[in-house]
Amino acid sequence: MKLSNLFGALVVLSLVLLGVARAQRDFSNVEIKSTPVSGNIHMLEGSGGNIGVSVGVDGLLIVDDQFAPLADKIEAALARLDQGNLKFVLNTHWHGDHTGGNAHFGRNASIVAHTNVRKRLVEADRTPKEGLPVITFDRSLSLQFNEEEIKVIHLPSGHTDGAAPYVMPESGCLRESQIEIEIGSALVSKYGSLRFFKLHYTDLVS
Numbered sequence: 001m002k003l004s005n006l007f008g009a010l011v012v013l014s015l016v017l018l019g020v021a022r023a024q025r026d027f028s029n030v031e032i033k034s035t036p037v038s039g040n041i042h043m044l045e046g047s048g049g050n051i052g053v054s055v056g057v058d059g060l061l062i063v064d065d066q067f068a069p070l071a072d073k074i075e076a077a078l079a080r081l082d083q084g085n086l087k088f089v090l091n092t093h094w095h096g097d098h099t100g101g102n103a104h105f106g107r108n109a110s111i112v113a114h115t116n117v118r119k120r121l122v123e124a125d126r127t128p129k130e131g132l133p134v135i136t137f138d139r140s141l142s143l144q145f146n147e148e149e150i151k152v153i154h155l156p157s158g159h160t161d162g163a164a165p166y167v168m169p170e171s172g173c174l175r176e177s178q179i180e181i182e183i184g185s186a187l188v189s190k191y192g193s194l195r196f197f198k199l200h201y202t203d204l205v206s
Helices: 003-023 068-081 115-124 194-205
Strands: 033-038 041-045 051-056 059-063 086-090 110-114 135-137 140-145 148-153 166-168 173-175 180-182
Touching (some): 051 148
Antiparallel strands (some): 041 051, 051 059, 148 166, 173 180
16 A cells, blocks of 8 residues: 555544544533633633623623534523623634534524634534534624624634634633633633634734
């Protein structure tokens, strides 16, 4: 067997095994923990990327939605925060721990994401129509919700080609695909790059 063919076969096998491992993952013991962050912003922790939540007079808005099997638990956690309707789901990038719940929440809420997020989810060929973003942007977007402006800008050199952080200037919060920072503090997640954040900070908050 040629080396190139062997390499190709190994790649395919690795992807198959990875898919099987994810399918067999047990989420039954995962608990969704809620933490107030600032103002009307909360954070939900479970398995995968943390979820940002905006609670207020307009209803509920979430940033990312973790894995599909956790959707019911996430929905229950949201109901404990507020009985309002979920209006928007914002995706920071297309990986499954950030978009896995799209198909569940997208039945009643509008999904917002960078154009490349929708593109990657379509290419994955396993995302139902209700799990795809219906509002997309190429460079930036501004959303008025719960008496606050939520700003987003695409970072071409980010975690993926659709990476886009969402910043809530009035609450002083930022949610990025692999960066979680409360503006004004020294907290930076282990996945984040402070230098990378500083390079784009002006664009995000101006």
